[in-house]
Amino acid sequence: MNPTATHLRTIALHWTDLRTALTTTGTTTWPPAGRMSDYLTALDHADEQLAEAARWQAAYNRQYLDRDPNQLGVTRPPLSLTIVDTMRAVEAALTQCADDIARTAQRPPMAMPTARRAAYASQREADIAHGDRQRQAVLARADLADPRRWRHTGRRSAPHAALWLLARIEFKPGPCRRLTHDEARRIGIVAEGAAERVERALDIAAQRVALAQACACGGRIDMHGGEGRAPVAHCTGCGRVWSESGMAAA
Structure with missing residues (x-):
């Protein structure tokens, strides 16, 4: 096609x-920002950062849902x-x-026809x-x-x-x-x-990008996601895998 x-x-x-x-x-941005980026910038204590970020996000969501929309303060944009x-x-x-x-x-x-004044037989x-x-x-x-x-x-x-x-x-x-x-x-x-x-x-499109942050082993970290899937990062050197739910074994 x-x-x-x-x-x-x-x-x-x-x-x-x-x-x-x-x-x-x-709507998400690519590469994903927030928890995933914070996690990859400090691989040594990523699990603790991820868990803390998840707790903070959950608390924020509850606070937002409980808000009166007429209250002063930070609110989500209407669009x-x-x-x-x-x-x-x-x-x-x-x-x-x-x-x-x-x-x-x-x-x-x-073009539209023009009026003609002609003598006809x-x-x-x-x-x-x-x-x-x-x-x-x-x-x-x-x-x-x-x-x-x-x-x-x-x-x-x-x-x-x-x-x-x-x-x-x-x-x-x-x-x-x-x-x-x-x-x-x-x-x-x-x-x-x-x-x-x-x-x-x-x-709705598959995404892949190489992150500037290197793994502790020195290998390159590739991030995959898109198409509605949660982002996943993996090291092309040691094979370790990270996701928003935690780090998987190599």
Whole structure:
């Protein structure tokens, strides 16, 4: 399957999930911060730090749930700023890409017929000319209103842009010529970056990163997670494994 098409479908299909996630606070960052990072910065006493952090988090959660929302003090934001930033960046990138592709690949609307004052040899010829202008006007209005036409005003959402670009990649019918190699490549780059942002914000993609912190044995520590899974770190040297639930034996 065309990877660009897959990325564009990912954006269109998961846009509703992003809207839902706006009012939640469970979105994760990668690499995970907080307990996991603290744990890895002090491997010698990681178990004690992890347990203490878990107790603190549980106490905070209870305190938050017991709070009166009208009380003064620190409260959780009403919207997830990570999701807001993701949606704004993705929408801006996709609509700008669609603007640029439409500017070069989309055919201008058909021109409306102009009124003609010409002398006709007979009424029949005049009627035929009038009928031709009417048909041209109908075709021009239909072409202008074609829902397959990308517009620089009005409906300019990220999912609409993703689906319009998808139609161009898949050579669907519409008021556009076939894309050039450079145009298809441009869409591919934008779609890949946008889909990666969406997947990372929703934590639906597998993630892997090498941490700057080295293991006590000197080996590199790799962290794996994403796709809704809790992060797990392991040393590529001695084989030790760490997770939020504790350290496993090598």
